[in-house]
Amino acid sequence: MRIDCPCCGPRGVAEFSYGGDGTLRRPDLATREAEPFSAYVYDRENPRGPHVELWHHIAGCRHWLRVTRNTLTHEILGVEMAGRFAGDAARIEGQGA
Amino acid sequence: MQKYSALSLLKNAFSGHRHWQPAWRKAEPKPAYDAIIVGGGGHGLSTAYYLAKEHGLTNIVVLEKGWLGSGNIGRNTTIVRSNYMLPDNNRFYEWSMKLWEGLSLDLNYNVMFSQRGVLNLAHTPAQLDDYARRGNSMRLEGIDAELLGPSEIAALVPGLDLSGSARFPVVGGLLQPRAGTARHDAVAWGYARAADARGVDIVENCEVTGFLREGERIVGVTTTRGEIRAPKVGVAVAGSTSQVLALAGVSRLPIESHVLQAFVSEPVKPILDGVVTFGAGHLYISQSDKGGLVFGGDIDKYNSYAQRGNLPVVEHVMSEVTAMLPFVSRLRLLRNWGGIMDMSMDGSPIIAPGPLPGLYLNAGWCYGGFKATPASGWCFAWTMAKDEPHPLNAPFTLDRFRNGASIDERGAGPYPKMH
Numbered sequence: 178m179r180i181d182c183p184c185c186g187p188r189g190v191a192e193f194s195y196g197g198d199g200t201l202r203r204p205d206l207a208t209r210e211a212e213p214f215s216a217y218v219y220d221r222e223n224p225r226g227p228h229v230e231l232w233h234h235i236a237g238c239r240h241w242l243r244v245t246r247n248t249l250t251h252e253i254l255g256v257e258m259a260g261r262f263a264g265d266a267a268r269i270e271g272q273g274a
Numbered sequence: 275m276q277k278y279s280a281l282s283l284l285k286n287a288f289s290g291h292r293h294w295q296p297a298w299r300k301a302e303p304k305p306a307y308d309a310i311i312v313g314g315g316g317h318g319l320s321t322a323y324y325l326a327k328e329h330g331l332t333n334i335v336v337l338e339k340g341w342l343g344s345g346n347i348g349r350n351t352t353i354v355r356s357n358y359m360l361p362d363n364n365r366f367y368e369w370s371m372k373l374w375e376g377l378s379l380d381l382n383y384n385v386m387f388s389q390r391g392v393l394n395l396a397h398t399p400a401q402l403d404d405y406a407r408r409g410n411s412m413r414l415e416g417i418d419a420e421l422l423g424p425s426e427i428a429a430l431v432p433g434l435d436l437s438g439s440a441r442f443p444v445v446g447g448l449l450q451p452r453a454g455t456a457r458h459d460a461v462a463w464g465y466a467r468a469a470d471a472r473g474v475d476i477v478e479n480c481e482v483t484g485f486l487r488e489g490e491r492i493v494g495v496t497t498t499r500g501e502i503r504a505p506k507v508g509v510a511v512a513g514s515t516s517q518v519l520a521l522a523g524v525s526r527l528p529i530e531s532h533v534l535q536a537f538v539s540e541p542v543k544p545i546l547d548g549v550v551t552f553g554a555g556h557l558y559i560s561q562s563d564k565g566g567l568v569f570g571g572d573i574d575k576y577n578s579y580a581q582r583g584n585l586p587v588v589e590h591v592m593s594e595v596t597a598m599l600p601f602v603s604r605l606r607l608l609r610n611w612g613g614i615m616d617m618s619m620d621g622s623p624i625i626a627p628g629p630l631p632g633l634y635l636n637a638g639w640c641y642g643g644f645k646a647t648p649a650s651g652w653c654f655a656w657t658m659a660k661d662e663p664h665p666l667n668a669p670f671t672l673d674r675f676r677n678g679a680s681i682d683e684r685g686a687g688p689y690p691k692m693h
């Protein structure tokens with residue numbers, strides 16, 4: 178498996194550290210109920226097929242990437258920067274990765 | 275059921291082995307049962323067996339989408355142990371160990387359970403202290419555990435690099451003498467045959483494609499071979515748990531599916547007596563009766579349903595095995611494969627009623643579900659029959675995460691790839 182890092186180019190998966198489901202959003206810190214936090218920490222959709230996930234280019238540029246990958250075939254369908262440098266599509270105002 | 279014995283073997287030998295019966299019937303699914311078990315892996319089959327044997331529920335069916343043994347039950351490295359630290363885990367896995375000890379007789383099927391010992395190597399004094407603590411925790415639960423020094427280890431495992439110049443010198447180890455290995459396929463076949471003998475229907479090539487509901491309640495399933503109704507439906511589908519529960523409208527669970535690879539070398543003469551684990555990384559190795567070295571390491575550490583992994587893990591596992599047992603570098607690798615693990619958020623399983631009325635869930639087995647096969651089925655059968663958990667599986671609920679009662683043996687936190 179190779180990830181085409183927008184910063185470094187195609188690199189082997191061994192250079193990256195997996196950050197899990199990339200669609201999760203931490204609840205607003207002002208939230209008082211436990212339920213949204215517990216769902217954020219523990220509950221996963223775990224799809225068989227395309228999965229939006231985070232990868233950290235730990236042995237490269239150290240950017241966090243948001244990767245769309247097919248979990249059944251390991252095919253990588255898209256890579257973009259996460260967080261501050263994210264493209265408009267992935268970017269959510271005022272939030273990090 | 276045709277009973278297996280030395281006499282039956284002799285009789286069949288003299289008649290040219292023409293009269294053996296199939297080990298289980300090829301059952302046609304009936305329209306309704308008292309209970310349905312989804313998944314014909316080790317856990318589904320043992321659940322069916324104990325439902326019939328312990329609770330008298332024989333009008334039941336096991337539905338398997340492929341053939342028996344096509345999932346993780348036929349893909350694991352066959353290690354059986356009960357050397358945990360947390361009491362909830364120790365009690366559950368020790369009950370499994372006790373069931374293993376009588377299993378071949380109970381099933382009238384040789385599962386080749388071999389109590390050859392599992393030795394965890396320690397490479398630093400701190401790690402040895404940690405093992406001593408775990409050993410004490412085991413002994414408090416009445417489980418066998420022995421702390422060994424390098425000379426005892428040298429006598430036990432001749433091929434180890436015990437020199438001071440080893441990259442990770444061995445300073446001691448924790449041995450569970452009653453732990454060992456079993457023949458994984460035989461466990462599936464033995465449970466299937468014994469359940470079938472008690473009247474359980476086992477239906478292969480029958481995929482569950484949906485659930486029948488009356489309001490909130492689950493009252494049966496739709497399958498590739500038609501509708502089947504039952505007041506109780508137990509799900510034991512390991513790596514496919516998220517997909518099957520999504521069919522019931524449960525779209526999120528504290529589970530991620532990850533791929534774990536395993537390896538077998540070419541067969542060699544007996545060199546490794548027990549199971550040995552490398553403590554400076556994650557590696558476990560034993561020698562099969564055929565002579566192949568069977569070993570594995572970490573999961574690949576990303577969500578996967580591919581049943582095959584990537585090369586960095588292969589390379590990592592090979593470097594670990596050759597650091598620990600240098601002679602392995604001269605062996606050729608025969609086969610390598612992967613299986614899909616239901617990794618839970620705390621590394622411990624779920625055996626519980628729910629999450630919907632009429633539904634029962636058995637999942638979250640991570641790397642360790644083979645050794646759990648007898649106790650998992652035993653406890654799940656109890657839970658399905660009595661609509662409440664047995665004390666042994668009462669801690670393994672689905673809502674323990676929400677309630678802050680997670681059972682995190684490694685203290686690794688809610689990261690499935692770390693368990």
Ligand SMILES: Cc1cc2nc3c(=O)[nH]c(=O)nc-3n(C[C@H](O)[C@H](O)[C@H](O)COP(=O)(O)OP(=O)(O)OC[C@H]3O[C@@H](n4cnc5c(N)ncnc54)[C@H](O)[C@@H]3O)c2cc1C
Pocket residue numbers: 312313314315316317318337338339340341343344345346347348349350351352353354480481482483510511512513514518534535536570611612613614615639640641642643644645646
């Ligand atoms: C490489 C590897 C090494 C391992 N090593 C060890 C070890 O040394 N010791 C240990 O204790 N554990 C080990 N494990 C873990 C252990 O094998 C599993 O935890 C355990 O087998 C899972 O339970 P099972 O046997 O019921 O699963 P499976 O055999 O996977 O059974 C689940 C079944 O459900 C079926 N299914 C899925 N979806 C559907 C559907 N929609 N309808 C009908 N059927 C369906 C599947 O086809 C499958 O047969 C290892 C696992 C792997 C992959």
Ligand SMILES: [Zn+2]
Pocket residue numbers: 182183184185186234237238239240
């Ligand atoms: Zn990069």
